[in-house]
Amino acid sequence: MLFLKAKILDIDLENIVLINYDDLKNSQYFSQDRVVIEYKNKEIIAFLYSSKDLINSGEIGLPKKIADELKVKEGDIVNVSHADKPISIQYIKKKMDGNKLKKEEIYTIIDEIVDNNLSNIEISAFITALYINGMDIEEITSMTIRMAETGEMIKWEGQVYDVHSIGGVPGNKYALITVPIIAYTGLKIPKTSSRAITSAAGTADIVEVLTRVNLKVEEIKRVVKETNGCLVWGGALELAPADDITITVERALNIDPKPLLLSSVLSKKLAMGINKLLIDIPLGAKVKNMDEASSLARNFIELGDRLNIYVDCAITYGEQPIGRAIGPALEAKEALLALEDYKKAPNSLVEKAISLSGILLEMGGIAPKGEGKDLAEDILATGKAHDKFMEIIVAQGGEEKTSDEIEVGKYYTDILSPIDGYVTKISNEKITKIAKTAGAPNDKKAGVYLNVKVGNKVEKNDVLFTIYSDSKERLEKAVKLSRLLMPVKVEGMLLKRITRF
Numbered sequence: 001m002l003f004l005k006a007k008i009l010d011i012d013l014e015n016i017v018l019i020n021y022d023d024l025k026n027s028q029y030f031s032q033d034r035v036v037i038e039y040k041n042k043e044i045i046a047f048l049y050s051s052k053d054l055i056n057s058g059e060i061g062l063p064k065k066i067a068d069e070l071k072v073k074e075g076d077i078v079n080v081s082h083a084d085k086p087i088s089i090q091y092i093k094k095k096m097d098g099n100k101l102k103k104e105e106i107y108t109i110i111d112e113i114v115d116n117n118l119s120n121i122e123i124s125a126f127i128t129a130l131y132i133n134g135m136d137i138e139e140i141t142s143m144t145i146r147m148a149e150t151g152e153m154i155k156w157e158g159q160v161y162d163v164h165s166i167g168g169v170p171g172n173k174y175a176l177i178t179v180p181i182i183a184y185t186g187l188k189i190p191k192t193s194s195r196a197i198t199s200a201a202g203t204a205d206i207v208e209v210l211t212r213v214n215l216k217v218e219e220i221k222r223v224v225k226e227t228n229g230c231l232v233w234g235g236a237l238e239l240a241p242a243d244d245i246t247i248t249v250e251r252a253l254n255i256d257p258k259p260l261l262l263s264s265v266l267s268k269k270l271a272m273g274i275n276k277l278l279i280d281i282p283l284g285a286k287v288k289n290m291d292e293a294s295s296l297a298r299n300f301i302e303l304g305d306r307l308n309i310y311v312d313c314a315i316t317y318g319e320q321p322i323g324r325a326i327g328p329a330l331e332a333k334e335a336l337l338a339l340e341d342y343k344k345a346p347n348s349l350v351e352k353a354i355s356l357s358g359i360l361l362e363m364g365g366i367a368p369k370g371e372g373k374d375l376a377e378d379i380l381a382t383g384k385a386h387d388k389f390m391e392i393i394v395a396q397g398g399e400e401k402t403s404d405e406i407e408v409g410k411y412y413t414d415i416l417s418p419i420d421g422y423v424t425k426i427s428n429e430k431i432t433k434i435a436k437t438a439g440a441p442n443d444k445k446a447g448v449y450l451n452v453k454v455g456n457k458v459e460k461n462d463v464l465f466t467i468y469s470d471s472k473e474r475l476e477k478a479v480k481l482s483r484l485l486m487p488v489k490v491e492g493m494l495l496k497r498i499t500r501f
Contacts, residue, residue: 002027002080004060006039006072011063015116017046018061019080024050029082032119037062038079039070045083047119088112092122095129103142110146113242123249130257137299140259141306147267152238154217154273156224161189161364163278163356164265166296167199168285170432171321175203175231176335177353178360180389181379183229187364190224192234192272197251200435200447201328204233209332209406209444211398223395230392240267256286258296262303269309276310276363278356282318285428290315314359316352320426320454323349327440327447329408330468336403339386342377348453354380409438409445409468411475415482417458421492426454430487431465438469438478445470452488464488 004019017037024031033048037060044066055061060078062070072078091105101109109126112118118126135143161182165172175191182189193203204213214236215223223230235244243264250256269277279300287293297313304311323346325334338345338353357379358372367375379385390400431448439446446469452458465488469475 002029002060003077004080005058006067006074006076006078007055007059007061008067008072008074009054009061009063012065013063015044015046015066016049016063017066018049018051018055020055020057020059021050021052023057024048029080032121034083034085034119036079036081036083037066037070038081039072039076042070044069045115045117048080086112086117086122088118089122092126092129095133096125098133100136101139101142103138106139106142107146110143110150110242113245114150120249120252123246124253127246127249127253127255127257127260130259131255134257135259137302137306140262140303143259144263144267144270144303144307147240147242147263148270151241151271152217153271154220154239156188156190156273158188159276159364160272160274161187161276161278161360162191162269162272162274163189163280163360164269165280165282166261166265166286167197167282168428169282169318169322170200170326170428170435171323171331171334171349172282173201173203173206173323173325173331173335174280174349174353174356176206176332176389177338177349177380177385178357179229179231180339180385180392181354181357181376182360182364183227183392184379184384184388185361185364185366186228187360187366188224189229189360190220190272190274191229191231192237192239192268193231194234196441197247198432200326200432200440201331202441203231204235205328205441205444206331206335207231208233209329210401211393211396213396215396223392226395227388227391229388230396232396234268234272239271240264243267258299262299265300266303266307266309270307274309277304277312278359278363279311279313280356281313281315283315284317284319310363312359312363314356316355317348318428321428321431321450322352324450324453325447326431326435326450327408327438327468328444329406330447330449333403333406333408336401336406339380339389340403342380346453350380407445408447409443409470409475411470411472412466412468413475413479414463414466415479415488417460417462417464417490419490419492420459421457421490423452423454423456423458423464423488424491425489426450427485427487427489430485433485434467434478434482434487437474437481438467439471439474443470443474446474450488458490464490
C-alpha cells in the first residue's frame with residue numbers, strides 16, 4: 001500500500017490518477033495497474049499512470065472529479081492499494097474466443113463499464129470481440145436492456161414516437177423539419193439526438209444554433225406537454241450511460257460493430273420511453289448495398305419486438321450529402337429555409353423530411369397508408385410546421401429567427417471547377433473532413449455549402465462549393481485539403497479512350 005499526498009489536477013481524466021515516475025519505479029506497481037484510492041472510508045477504482053514532471057515524489061495527482069467524489073482536499077493523505085481484477089474480464093475473453101455470453105455475464109460487463117471498473121483497453125477488447133465475432137439476437141437484447149437500465153428511465157402517458165438515423169451522411173438535418181410536422185398533428189415526439197461523433201454536425205449541434213439543447217428530464221416533459229415535441233441533446237441526460245462510454249472507444253478504433261449499433265440506438269429509445277420508432281438507414285453510407293440495409297432493418301425490427309418497441313425502417317438514399325449545407329449554422333439556416341418556403345430549399349432535404357414524416361403519420365394513425373407523405377407536405381407547405389418549430393424553439397429557451405438571421409463564418413473561399421463537364425460524384429467522407437478542418441462542429445459557423453449536386457452540368461471556373469470558417473488559419477487548411485482531396489468529381493462525357501496501338 002502507498003500513502004501519498006493529494007495534488008488536485010484541473011484536468012478531465014475519467015478514472016486515471018498520476019504518481020511520480022520514480023515512485024512508481026520503486027514500488028510494486030506498474031503503469032496502467034488498477035488501484036483502489038481510499039480516503040476516510042470512501043473508495044474509488046482508478047488506473048495508475050506516472051509523470052516525470054507534473055507530479056512530485058510522494059504525491060498523487062487526482063483529477064478534480066475524483067477528488068470531489070472522495071471529498072479530498074489538496075495535501076490530504078490518501079491510501080493506494082491494488083484492486084482486484086473485474087469479473088467481466090473473463091467474460092470478455094469468452095467473447096473473444098467466439099462463445100455466446102449468458103445474460104448475467106453481459107449484465108456484469110455493462111455494469112462494470114458504467115462503474116468505470118474497466119480500462120479503455122479492456123473496453124476496446126470487448127468492442128473488438130463484438131466486431132469480429134458478433135452477437136446473436138438474445139445477447140443483443142440482454143445488452144440493450146442492461147444499457148438502458150443502468151441510466152435514467154423516462155415514462156410517458158400514451159404512445160410516444162421518434163425517428164432516428166444510423167448516420168453516415170453529411171447534411172442529414174431532416175429532424176428539424178420532421179419533428180414539428182409530427183408534433184403539429186398532436187403526436188408526441190421527444191427527439192433526443194447526439195452531438196457530432198465523426199460527422200461535421202450532429203442534430204444537437206444544429207439545433208443549438210437556435211436554442212438550448214441541454215435540457216433536463218423535467219424541462220423536456222414541460223416542453224413536450226406544451227408543444228408535443230422537442231429537439232434536445234441526449235448527452236445532457238443520464239440515458240444508457242454505457243453507450244456514451246463505448247462510443248468514445250469506438251471513435252478511437254474507428255469501428256462500429258453491429259451489436260453495438262443496434263444496442264446503442266434501441267437502449268437510448270428504451271430509456272426515453274419511446275414505443276413507436278422509425279429507423280432511417282441511408283444506403284451508401286454505413287451500409288453499402290440493399291441486402292446489407294435490409295438485413296440491418298430486420299435486425300432492428302426483431303430487436304424492437306423483443307423490447308416492446310414497434311419499429312419500422314426506411315432505407316434512404318445516402319450516396320451524397322442531404323441538401324447543400326454541411327456544418328451547424330449552415331444546416332440550421334437551410335432547415336429554416338425549408339420551413340419558411342420549402343420550394344426554395346433543396347429537394348433532397350424536403351423529400352427526405354416529408355417521406356419520413358409520412359411514415360410516422362401513418363404509424364400514428366393520422367393518415368391512411370400511402371397518404372402520409374401528402375399530408376406531411378401540406379403541413380410543411382402551409383407554414384404549420386414552421387410555426388410549430390418556433391413554438392418548440394421558444395419553449396426550449398431560444399428566440400424566433402429567420403433563415404436570413406443565421407450567421408455563418410465570416411471567412412470563406414469558393415472552390416472552382418477545373419474543367420467543363422458533369423458532376424459524377426460527391427464524396428461524403430471527403431466533404432465531412434473538409435468541413436471539420438474548417439472548424440465544424442466546435443465552430444458553429446464553419447462548414448461547406450455545395451453549389452452543385454451529382455448530375456449537374458458545370459463549366460470551367462463555376463463554383464463547386466464554398467468553405468466557411470470563423471478562423472482564417474482553419475479556412476486556409478480546409479482549402480488546401482479540398483484541393484488535395486477533390487471531393488466533388490467533375491468529368492467530361494469522354495471518360496477514357498482505348499486504341500489498338
